[in-house]
Amino acid sequence: MTALKAHEVARFLARPDISEGIFLAYGPDAGLVRETGQRLIRHFSADDPHSASIVTLEGAEVDADPSLLAVEARTVSLFGGKRIIRVRGATKSIVMTLTELRDDPGGAAIVLEAGNLLPKDALRALVEAAKLGRALPCYPDSDETLNALIRDTFAKEAIRVDADVISTLRDILGNDREITRRELEKLCLYAATNKSLSRDEVLLLCADNAALVIDTILDSTGAGHAEKLELALNRALSSAVDPQRLLATATIHFATLRRWRGEVDAGKSPRDVLAGARPKPHFSRTSGLEQQLRLWSDSALASASERLLQATADSRRRPALAEASLRRALLGICMLAATQ
Incomplete structure (x- = not known):
């Protein structure tokens, strides 16, 4: 029985111990599933890529006619x-066909790509039990695997990065390996000449960029920086960011601040509150959020939230005045912060 652990997959892909049989890439990270399948195909066709015969079938095709496989x-x-x-898109509908091929694949490599399969799933169980079968779990990157991927990618291209680039990328990138690869390839292309990257x-x-400017709006409002708020608002609105979206985001921000403030009032330090927050705020905002937690009282945050709710109601009754309602509410809260 061969059931690989997630951390063993990379080592297996570097040097597969069998050259024929059934190879099942499965898991919740669809991008990593595709990448794993592609790496297997490249490996098996490397000896003679021109004469290799590669056939790609969609799961729906095989479901309709399992004998096709x-x-x-x-x-x-x-x-x-x-x-x-x-x-x-392989499913358990092909289990009967695979049972015929499990012990004698005739030299063929059958690479299956599937979604997240439970241990009792018939397809996963068949491949794990097969002598010529390897099941390769593909789970979202952890901080450690993402750090390693970023470092290895830049090292391969001989690109020097500033000390905070890896942590910045780790916070920006999501849990889909395919998207992560595309972003890293874009950065490598950008840095191909200078061979360096800054944060x-x-x-x-x-x-x-829209998310960044929204963060600036929220933090400028919460910290009482009227000039920064005005500049960020102008940038967002000129980029067609919906005023009602900004009101909704600001409402969530101040509700979150109030919840955190409750933890501070209960005896936690602002830093400890932010360290335990889920989702964790981007590290670049930590000091600003700490400042806001120290600046605002619970009653003042309640007043700010009420003002945002009223502005939201006004914007819905009179959509043409949504921008004016937004500006008036945020500037009022910003001025309130400046007097705290």
């Missing part, structure tokens, strides 16, 4: 090369 696996390659069959360049190229 067996026919493709048993067909002799026209040029005598490696026979590779890839099935995307500011990473933020410029990868961060959601």
